Amino acid sequence: MTGSGALSSRPSLFPEELIPRYLAELQSPEAMTRCGFSSALGTLPDFLLRGRLQQVLTGLIAVTRISPKDVSFAEARRDGMRAISRICQTVGVKEDGTPDEAMCRENISEVYAALLDGMDDYTTDSRGDVGSCVREAAMTSLMDLTLLLAQTQPTLIAAPVCERIMCCVAQQASEKIDRIRAHAAHVFLTLLHFDSPPIPHVPHRGELEKLFPRSDMASVDWKAASQAFPLITQLLGLPTYRYYVLLGLAVSVGGLTASTIRHSTQSLFEYVKGIQSDPQALGNFSETLLQVFEDNLLNDRVSVSLLKMLNQLLANGCFDIFTTEENHHFCVKLLELCKEEIKKSKDIQKLLSSISV
Structure with missing residues (x-):
């Protein structure tokens, strides 16, 4: 049989069969297979996810975790993060809903925990810091989820979670990879300056708005160490952020890139001398x-x-x-x-x- 007949002869999967099949492939020993099926799950429409949401989230969260046998599967962890974020946008938020139908009080904590864990992915292999793509995806996903909640159910944004997000992102904005630093700064400033409505529980919001006024930030090139580090070291004066910024600066000041070392060191010295x-x-x-x-x-x-x-x-x-x-x-x-x-x-x-x- 040829043409359309060949296609029609293939067995089709019913919705109740489709998701289990996709979830099973998330355990594949091949990284690219995990990537593909994670992305596929992330594009599923609302009607397929409803009634199966918790099952899908559990499978994707498992993909984002590091285990000894798949430590180098950074791209799979990245795509798992992205899929979780897309699914949250697809199903929406209902504070008192059920975890199989929407993002709600019962499942939001585990999703936030998985995304925040991605901020600690510093796995390396022969390609270098492959965990950086996971951290980048985690930051984007945390931002998108937090903005979604702020506009729909801000009560689901717990103060400790918001604090950890802002601190972890500040750490990334203090580190040595230009691309990651710039993306972290974008996420940090987006969460700080968002006003429709404002993100609740941002630590030291008043001081941050003075240190990073919206009108001045648009012209800053956060990839340029000469512009980024004098700004980010200002956070050392705020107790909540000090530990995380110092942790990021330690990697930058003691790093290998001459420009990063010079400007991070100079900014740190100026703060301490002050x-x-x-x-x-x-x-x-x-x-x-x-x-x-x-x-x-x-x-x-x-x-x-x-x-x-x-x-x-x-x-x-x-x-x-x-x-x-x-x-x-x-x-x-x-x-x-x-x-x-x-x-x-x-x-x-x-x-x-x-x-x-």
Whole structure:
């Protein structure tokens, strides 16, 4: 049989068979198969998703998780994030609805959790930081979902969730990849400046609007380190954001790209020099810096760069005031952390950086 007859002879899938078939393919050992079926699920119409929404979301959330056997499947995780976001837009929001019919109080938390987990995807392979595409998709999806909720059911945006979104995005806006930094800044400013209605629970909204006035931001090139870092380091003065921005800056200041290192370092020095006469501000900054170090002990992606950053801060006299006091907590704790970091290490770069500190 040829032509249209050949097509008509193929068995068709009924709706109740289609989704289970697609979901089964999400467990494929082939990354591209997962990508294709994730994208397909993301384009399903509302009538096919209703009654099966929770099943679909559960399958896609599983795709976004990292496991030892599929750690390199970054594109599949990215497409899983995108599909979740599209489905949220398709089915809409009903605060007291059922999780099989719409986004509601019962399922919004697990979706937010999956998208926020994507912000921590720093997997690497021979291609480099492949997790960056997941982080980028996670930021877009978080923005789209939050804007959707703000316009329909803002009560579903919990304060801790909004805080974590803004902080995680601020961290990405402080990091070294130009594309990711620019996208993070776009997401951050979109959420900050959205006013139809405003996003609830944005931490330090008043201060942020003064630091990043809408009228000035349109002309900023966030891919340019010379423009981005002087702006983003202003967040170090806001307690809620300080930890995350320092975490991002640690990777940038201790990075490899000359322009990124120069401008992130200069911006960081200017901030720290500006708080030298404020013991409380300097104390808060130093305590947060120690916390970042402690939380990332033996995490080479962060700790090696952080040691380089600490060395530069110390070499430029940023903490000289602490050396006037015998056994100052900062000095003692920093020494302890350095010892812990290099214990039994054979990493020459790490050892040299630690010795310098």
